[in-house]
Amino acid sequence: MTxxxxxxxxxGIDHPIVLAxxxxxxxxxxxxxxxxxxxxxxxxxxxxxxxxxxEQFDLAGNQRTGVGFITWSLAEQPExxxxxxxxxxxxxxxxxGDITPFAGKIKAAGATLIxxxxxxxGARRAVAEGADIIVAQGTEAGGHGSxxxxxxxxxxxxxxxxxxxxxxxxxxxxxxxxxxxxLMLGAAGVLVGTRFFASQEALGMDAAxxxxxxxxxxxxxxxxxxxxxxxxxxxxxxxxxxxxNQFTEVWHGREAGLEAALDIERRHYQMAVAxxxxxxxxxxxxxxxxxxxxxxxxxxxxxxxxxxxxxxxxKGARRN
Amino acid sequence: MTxxxxxxxxxGIDHPIVLAxxxxxxxxxxxxxxxxxxxxxxxxxxxxxxxxxxEQFDLAGNQRTGVGFITWSLAEQPExxxxxxxxxxxxxxxxxGDITPFAGKIKAAGATLIxxxxxxxGARRAVAEGADIIVAQGTEAGGHGSxxxxxxxxxxxxxxxxxxxxxxxxxxxxxxxxxxxxLMLGAAGVLVGTRFFASQEALGMDAAxxxxxxxxxxxxxxxxxxxxxxxxxxxxxxxxxxxxNQFTEVWHGREAGLEAALDIERRHYQMAVAxxxxxxxxxxxxxxxxxxxxxxxxxxxxxxxxxxxxxxxxKGARRN
Numbered sequence: 001m002t003x004x005x006x007x008x009x010x011x012g013i014d015h016p017i018v019l020a021x022x023x024x025x026x027x028x029x030x031x032x033x034x035x036x037x038x039x040x041x042x043x044x045x046x047x048x049x050x051x052x053x054x055e056q057f058d059l060a061g062n063q064r065t066g067v068g069f070i071t072w073s074l075a076e077q078p079e080x081x082x083x084x085x086x087x088x089x090x091x092x093x094x095x096x097g098d099i100t101p102f103a104g105k106i107k108a109a110g111a112t113l114i115x116x117x118x119x120x121x122g123a124r125r126a127v128a129e130g131a132d133i134i135v136a137q138g139t140e141a142g143g144h145g146s147x148x149x150x151x152x153x154x155x156x157x158x159x160x161x162x163x164x165x166x167x168x169x170x171x172x173x174x175x176x177x178x179x180x181x182x183l184m185l186g187a188a189g190v191l192v193g194t195r196f197f198a199s200q201e202a203l204g205m206d207a208a209x210x211x212x213x214x215x216x217x218x219x220x221x222x223x224x225x226x227x228x229x230x231x232x233x234x235x236x237x238x239x240x241x242x243x244x245n246q247f248t249e250v251w252h253g254r255e256a257g258l259e260a261a262l263d264i265e266r267r268h269y270q271m272a273v274a275x276x277x278x279x280x281x282x283x284x285x286x287x288x289x290x291x292x293x294x295x296x297x298x299x300x301x302x303x304x305x306x307x308x309x310x311x312x313x314x315k316g317a318r319r320n
Numbered sequence: 321m322t323x324x325x326x327x328x329x330x331x332g333i334d335h336p337i338v339l340a341x342x343x344x345x346x347x348x349x350x351x352x353x354x355x356x357x358x359x360x361x362x363x364x365x366x367x368x369x370x371x372x373x374x375e376q377f378d379l380a381g382n383q384r385t386g387v388g389f390i391t392w393s394l395a396e397q398p399e400x401x402x403x404x405x406x407x408x409x410x411x412x413x414x415x416x417g418d419i420t421p422f423a424g425k426i427k428a429a430g431a432t433l434i435x436x437x438x439x440x441x442g443a444r445r446a447v448a449e450g451a452d453i454i455v456a457q458g459t460e461a462g463g464h465g466s467x468x469x470x471x472x473x474x475x476x477x478x479x480x481x482x483x484x485x486x487x488x489x490x491x492x493x494x495x496x497x498x499x500x501x502x503l504m505l506g507a508a509g510v511l512v513g514t515r516f517f518a519s520q521e522a523l524g525m526d527a528a529x530x531x532x533x534x535x536x537x538x539x540x541x542x543x544x545x546x547x548x549x550x551x552x553x554x555x556x557x558x559x560x561x562x563x564x565n566q567f568t569e570v571w572h573g574r575e576a577g578l579e580a581a582l583d584i585e586r587r588h589y590q591m592a593v594a595x596x597x598x599x600x601x602x603x604x605x606x607x608x609x610x611x612x613x614x615x616x617x618x619x620x621x622x623x624x625x626x627x628x629x630x631x632x633x634x635k636g637a638r639r640n
Contacts, residue, residue, distance in 0.1 A: 001636060001637040002637065003637045003638075003639060004638050005639040016639075119538055120536065120538060120610065121538070138470060139470065140472065148538065149460075149537060149538065149607055150458060150460040150470040150472065150491075150492060151470065152470065152492045152493075152498065152501065153460045153491075153606070153608050153610070156497045156498065156610075156611060157537055157611065160610070160611075171470075171472065172470060172472050172473035173472075177476045177505050177506055178505070180504035181501035181505050182501070184497055184500035188639070216440065217469060217473050217477055218439055218440060218441075218468065218469065286473070287469055287470060287473035287474075288473050290440065290477035291477065309504075310637050313504075313636050313637040314637060316633050316634055317321040317322065317323045317324070317630050318323075319324065319336075319503050319508070
């Protein structure tokens, strides 16, 4: 039986699967592919290139998609939100920062406000400020997040804390087992990043996608060093989960040394990026990597995740 | 419908719920209560007081229970295993160390060998050495464990890695939602610690149980300082998750300072323990704490966890 949840009802979608708005990865083509397959695609607004975001909405064509922003970065160029709202997105997702300046405008424009949080306190505050959906993000999630709570412990606690507001689980959900588990925890759906990074429609280097299919979940770590070398002023309590490589081996735990050597190290790093050399260039990824073995079309990812979860749910209590 | 899994079949038990063999907490009375309620109780062998372990088996009476050991500690007094096997335990669980010296003897005695692991590599090795059941322990678990993988990401990966060997999920499972989620991830059951610590039959200070019902999941951390002050030579990659208190505020991250001041600090600490003062004395607990609100009889914990999971599983794909 097709899975129905408050999320599928809210958006009139077939499957409770939302594409994480990964900066530099979740472009219009990927977002559209996820929506076309019955999920909900969110374009990754990243650090806010206005022309780029507009272009991605155009690439998404007639598919109903949304967009996600890094909240502290959006605060530096709030006009980006107006441009995005002009595209009539189905949803706007805000992560990592104070939503107060933006919540009212997003809701007034008729978009659903999705807020990603890492603590119970953050989830409660976001709901009080008008969040329509909370994403409870565990530390195992790829890319930016916190080193605090894990998905399995955070989701049911957030569900209990926010009452009727639908909660999406984020962090290490890469297949139908993870989707079914999230629903059992009380989530209305899942936000999926890493699994969609390893999709044909994802932006980003082929070398990065190849690395995703080869690396194991034990090989990731949370670190600030890529933000340092990228010169991104992330608040210190947010780190990025990435696949360990030569750059993390040298610099993780030696952040002050990296800052001191930044001029030369940044040049080396940029050369590695230009060479598509993932021994140095960052590949953000979550702990769900063990379940990511091939680069697939996004539609196959959505459909196989939904089918596997449906099968598990239909099986009921007899698990042997 | 009652849940059936390879675990319930293997032991002929009603519910796929196993009591974690918590040292100083999981005595014979608690283990017996969990088994009597349809789960499987494991006595916590801890750091190995032979008379104490024998006494706990006697307290468990006619209930079929097992026992768990800290493997590196058992290696220091291997005769403890012989004493335990003489009690004909249903299962022996080994955690934290090399199982090679013990696996053959446990299986030859007819006990089921349960091995707790924190990585895929560890799980594969344990199966190769004869483990009948693998516990996949996420970092959110209370007490000793590792700072690596989380339950949600580790369980399905271990299930894929170990073939037909049943896998139990451990870490932040405190209610029927967690049990149902674990089953969806492919686990055959769950190993539950913190939730049973807050039971009437658990050993340990009432003040500690009270703290468990009051503290939130965001208040725990992994630390070595309690092992330092307890003079326990844990391998460095194993830390203990405990509720943050004044002692962690002062010493966590200042381990060398604690070592230097150990004579006096240990005396202060021991006085706090004698005073049952949880501002200093350790209260080990996992991130599932948000779901622990009252001290309950163990039978109520087992039954409500099973009933809630059955209800969730019976509901199938319609989640709204």
